[in-house]
Amino acid sequence: xxxxxxxxxxxxxxxxxxxxxxxxxxxxxxxxxxxxxxxxxxxxxxxxxxxxxxxxxxxxxxxxxxxxxxxxxxxxxxxxxxxxxxxxxxxxxxxxxxxxxxxxxxxxxxxxxxxxxxxxxxxxxxxxxxxxxxxxxxxxxxxxxxxxxxxxxxxxxxxxxxxxxxxxxxxxxxxxxxxxxxxxxxxxxxxxxxxxxxxxxxxxxxxxxxxxxxxxxxxxxxxxxxxxxxxxxxxxxxxxxxxxxxxxxxxxxxxxxxxxxxxxxxxxxxxxxxxxxxxxxxxxxxxxxxxxxxxxxxxxxxxxxxxxxxxxxxxxxxxxxxxxxxxxxxx
Amino acid sequence: xxxxxxxxxxxxxxxxxxxxxxxxxxxxxxxxxxxxxxxxxxxxxxxxxxxxxxxxxxxxxxxxxxxxxxxxxxxxxxxxxxxxxxxxxxxxxxxxxxxxxxxxxxxxxxxxxxxxxxxxxxxxxxxxxxxxxxxxxxxxxxxxxxxxxxxxxxxxxxxxxxxxxxxxxxxxxxxxxxxxxxxxxxxxxxxxxxxxxxxxxxxxxxxxxxxxxxxxxxxxxxxxxxxxxxxxxxxxxxxxxxxxxxxxxxxxxxxxxxxxxxxxxxxxxxxxxxxxxxxxxxxxxxxxxxxxxxxxxxxxxxxxxxxxxxxxxxxxxxxxxxxxxxxxxxx
DNA sequence: TTGAAAGCGTTACCAA
DNA sequence: TTGGTAACGCTTTCAA
Numbered sequence: 001x002x003x004x005x006x007x008x009x010x011x012x013x014x015x016x017x018x019x020x021x022x023x024x025x026x027x028x029x030x031x032x033x034x035x036x037x038x039x040x041x042x043x044x045x046x047x048x049x050x051x052x053x054x055x056x057x058x059x060x061x062x063x064x065x066x067x068x069x070x071x072x073x074x075x076x077x078x079x080x081x082x083x084x085x086x087x088x089x090x091x092x093x094x095x096x097x098x099x100x101x102x103x104x105x106x107x108x109x110x111x112x113x114x115x116x117x118x119x120x121x122x123x124x125x126x127x128x129x130x131x132x133x134x135x136x137x138x139x140x141x142x143x144x145x146x147x148x149x150x151x152x153x154x155x156x157x158x159x160x161x162x163x164x165x166x167x168x169x170x171x172x173x174x175x176x177x178x179x180x181x182x183x184x185x186x187x188x189x190x191x192x193x194x195x196x197x198x199x200x201x202x203x204x205x206x207x208x209x210x211x212x213x214x215x216x217x218x219x220x221x222x223x224x225x226x227x228x229x230x231x232x233x234x235x236x237x238x239x240x241x242x243x244x245x246x247x248x249x250x251x252x253x254x255x256x257x258x259x260x261x262x263x264x265x266x267x268x269x270x271x272x273x274x275x276x277x278x279x280x281x282x283x284x285x286x287x288x289x290x291x292x293x294x295x296x297x298x299x300x301x302x303x304x305x306x307x308x309x310x311x312x313x314x315x316x317x318x319x320x321x322x323x324x325x326x327x328x329x330x331x
Numbered sequence: 332x333x334x335x336x337x338x339x340x341x342x343x344x345x346x347x348x349x350x351x352x353x354x355x356x357x358x359x360x361x362x363x364x365x366x367x368x369x370x371x372x373x374x375x376x377x378x379x380x381x382x383x384x385x386x387x388x389x390x391x392x393x394x395x396x397x398x399x400x401x402x403x404x405x406x407x408x409x410x411x412x413x414x415x416x417x418x419x420x421x422x423x424x425x426x427x428x429x430x431x432x433x434x435x436x437x438x439x440x441x442x443x444x445x446x447x448x449x450x451x452x453x454x455x456x457x458x459x460x461x462x463x464x465x466x467x468x469x470x471x472x473x474x475x476x477x478x479x480x481x482x483x484x485x486x487x488x489x490x491x492x493x494x495x496x497x498x499x500x501x502x503x504x505x506x507x508x509x510x511x512x513x514x515x516x517x518x519x520x521x522x523x524x525x526x527x528x529x530x531x532x533x534x535x536x537x538x539x540x541x542x543x544x545x546x547x548x549x550x551x552x553x554x555x556x557x558x559x560x561x562x563x564x565x566x567x568x569x570x571x572x573x574x575x576x577x578x579x580x581x582x583x584x585x586x587x588x589x590x591x592x593x594x595x596x597x598x599x600x601x602x603x604x605x606x607x608x609x610x611x612x613x614x615x616x617x618x619x620x621x622x623x624x625x626x627x628x629x630x631x632x633x634x635x636x637x638x639x640x641x642x643x644x645x646x647x648x649x650x651x652x653x654x655x656x657x658x659x660x661x662x
Numbered sequence: 663t664t665g666a667a668a669g670c671g672t673t674a675c676c677a678a
Numbered sequence: 679t680t681g682g683t684a685a686c687g688c689t690t691t692c693a694a
Contacts, residue, residue: 003445005671016681021673031679050446052383052392053671056686061383070407072606080402084429096427098415114334115381223610249610256612257655275403279554279580281587281612324588336687347665362663384687387670643693 004047013041024049029188061117064092064230064302067109068124068169069101072275073246075291079124083295088221090299100109121304122146125191125271146298148191156301156311158294164191165287165318166199166241169269170207172285172320178267182212182237184226184245195202196243196271212237217254217257222247223254223301230266238267238329245270245277245286252325272317283323337380344372348432355380392448392554395423395633398440398506399455401434404577405605406622408478410455414626423450442472451633453477455520467546473636477629479522480644486630487642489625493523494650496618497530497572500600501538501650504570505617508660509598513543513568515557516577527602543568554585561597569660576601576608576617582610583656598657604649614654621647 009019015038022030023038030038042048055061066083068076080096087094095116099105106125113121118274120142144156173181183200186193197213204211212233217225226247230236242248248270262268262282268279273288297314304312341348346369346523353361354369360572361369388393397414400408411427418425426447430436437456444452451473475487504512514531517524528544535542543564548556557578561567574581579601583593593599593613601608604619634644 007671018682019680022680025673048446050387051673052387052446052448053686054673056381056383056387056670056688057672057674059686071402071411072405074403074405074607077402077405077408080427081429081431085431096411098412100412100416115379115383117383118355122676160667161481170683183485194688221609238491246610249612253610253612253614257614262612276405276607277579278552279577281590281593283583283584338687348687349666349689353664356689361665365663381687383688384670387672387686388688388690390670586664 004045005050006047007049009038009042009045012045013038023295027124039264045330054275055117059117060119062092063095063118064114064299065095065109065113065116065118065121066124067097067099067106067121069099070290071096072100074276075244075246075289078274078291079295081295082292083122086296086299090303090326107228108299120144122302124148126322138323142302145246146294149195153313154311156305156313158297158301158314158316160289160294160316160318162195162318163199165271166196166203167288168318168320169287170203171269172322173241173267173269174207174209174268174325175246176326178239179209180212180235180237180239181209182214182230182233182240184214184222184240184242184247184251185216186222186243193243200241214240214243216247221250223250225253226251227258239267239270239326240268242268245256245272245274245284248277248284248286248325249280252282252284262325263327267329269326273321277321278323280325282325285323285326286321287318288321289318303308335376336381337378339552340369340373340376340378343376344369363659369552386448390448391450391634393423394426394447394449395630396426396428396440396444396447396449396452397455398428398437398452399431400430402427402429405607406575406577406603406620407455409410409605409622410626412626413623414453414629417627417630421634423630450637451475453629453633474631475632475636477625482504484644485642486634487644489628489632489645489647491620491625491647493526493649493651494530494533496535496602496620497527497652499649500572500618501534501540503653504572504598504600504657505538505540507570507598507657509570510540510541510660511566511568511570512540513545513561513564513571515545515553515571515573515578516547517553517574524574531572545571547578552581554581557582558585558589570657571597571599573599573601576603576605576615579608579615579617579656580611583613583615593656594658598660600657604652608652609654611656613656616654616657617652618649619652620649 004018006017010020019030020038023035027035036239064087066080071077084094097109122144124146125148149157149159185197201211214221214226214229248268250325252268255262270284270286273286277284277286293316301312336346337351341351350361351369354366358366395418396431397411402408406588415425422497428440441452452474456479477489480488516528532542545560546554547558579599586593601615601617604617608615608617623648632643
């Protein structure tokens with residue numbers, strides 16, 4: 001194992017521990033010649049600082065937890081990817097924590113930040129997390145929340161303007177000549193789902209579109225229920241806005257199983273703008289969330305938090321990704 | 332912050348640090364009454380052990396790194412999910428590390444295990460990692476490798492029998508009456524891709540199927556190239572085995588864009604058996620990898636490693652997931 | 663069964 | 679600018 005510690009380097013370099021420490025942590029506090037010598041000796045010995053010991057002593061680490069409900073949803077996977085990149089670029093090490101939608105786990109992870117001496121943590125809640133737990137720690141520890149507006153303005157957030165996104169979708173469909181436009185919600189209880197649901201109702205009202213909300217039986221596979229409901233509608237909607245890309249996938253898949261085709265029989269627009277949608281059949285039109293920005297800004301908000309500034313609330317603009325799952329209404 | 336430490340508990344309980352420590356870490360080494368008293372006081376104070384300090388002192392932590400190339404590939408996302416669950420069930424905390432296919436990063440992460448005092452680490456290499464680096468640490472630190480056979484028998488591995496998988500796919504297609512069966516490779520250089528490529532050739536030979544390997548231009552989107560090649564074939568294959576589900580998605584999507592349909596115009600079978608395939612259009616027939624077992628066994632192998640047993644090499648059996656993207660050849 | 667003391671690898675403060 | 683000392687929160691001998 002031959003684990004080499006700071007004292008080994010000190011001895012080999014003929015200086016004191018503290019000098020070695022400074023050579024690494026505050027280079028300016030040590031004479032250039034000394035520093036270079038120390039660093040060279042350290043390199044020869046294959047030495048590198050022990051982050052655990054550092055964290056313990058300093059009372060702060062570079063471990064930033066990113067708490068997500070489910071990596072299996074490509075949205076969170078993409079989010080994890082971009083956030084990890086942003087974190088790394090700034091010297092943090094992202095610790096991905098998967099809660100599986102479990103509220104208790106989320107709270108556990110947030111409280112574990114404590115003992116990891118994390119400078120801050122990032123939570124991307126899907127199902128409604130225990131707000132109590134979250135907030136209790138959010139005050140003391142530092143948490144930034146992605147994709148969900150908090151009641152508590154002390155918690156910084158990055159979100160995407162759902163209303164604008166739904167508007168974009170609706171206007172796209174309207175422009176294509178559709179007027180009977182349904183909405184396919186995902187798992188209810190999800191915060192973003194609720195948000196988009198509200199947005200749909202407002203947008204529909206504003207554009208004088210009679211709202212039709214498809215019911216999904218809360219089961220494993222939402223496709224069949226949604227499609228059943230759609231087919232039962234007395235006047236079948238010609239287009240549907242899915243609350244997220246996965247729901248759009250499921251509906252299109254189910255439609256296909258029944259010999260129906262998208263966009264010929266139904267125009268479908270998703271929400272998220274996953275890269276995966278470009279490989280779907282048909283290529284999925286979707287409201288794109290700026291996932292890269294989401295991750296980067298979350299990190300920046302975290303840094304703002306430790307810098308002691310006031311908590312920020314950034315709202316990002318979604319955009320329209322027009323691919324092939326929507327088409328002009330043929331009358 | 333009122334961070335409560337072991338000494339606080341000791342004082343409040345009227346015992347010594349070491350007693351508190353033992354009450355948590357080796358319950359049997361302390362009298363029942365004392366233990367309960369200590370634990371109760373600790374609970375009242377909201378105390379919990381600091382894992383960093385523990386690791387530092389013990390020289391070993393419960394942080395297990397899982398190093399994956401890319402979470403955006405749902406295979407790794409599903410793998411991460413199941414491995415995290417298996418890890419948690421056994422008291423480990425999984426640290427997900429994304430390398431983006433970067434060999435250097437993989438080596439960095441593996442060497443970082445050192446300073447994290449990880450008992451072992453799990454690597455799921457996609458692109459060919461720097462074997463040197465990997466092995467150098469693999470000896471001292473303990474690494475188990477997922478989904479890739481190592482030259483070095485000292486490194487424990489869990490893999491899935493590719494040859495068997497390709498065989499399953501081929502036999503399924505043969506049974507459906509196909510005889511002109513192509514293979515669509517993914518990114519070349521990937522270990523598993525190579526493995527499956529070889530397996531295809533062997534299986535084709537064994538079944539007297541003339542091998543047709545579709546060429547993918549090494550670009551971002553493999554669909555168009557693959558489909559182009561397929562269409563250029565003098566005698567068009569009636570079925571294709573994709574080297575993984577993502578490739579199958581891409582091909583089917585591209586086929587759809589060109590007005591062709593699966594499985595009517597071409598039967599497509601994937602490889603991985605992603606849950607996502609059940610929501611594809613059409614629902615994707617695929618060779619299923621036992622992802623859950625992969626994760627669980629990786630953890631078990633790691634534990635075997637720390638127990639000092641000989642390195643194990645587990646080979647898992649794939650199975651066939653028949654959905655709707657393949658159909659009988661209509662002559 | 664419990665207490666005391668030393669130490670894991672680092673940093674912060676105070677002297678020199 | 680550098681060295682010494684104490685401390686971070688815990689575990690592990692060794693005695694009692």
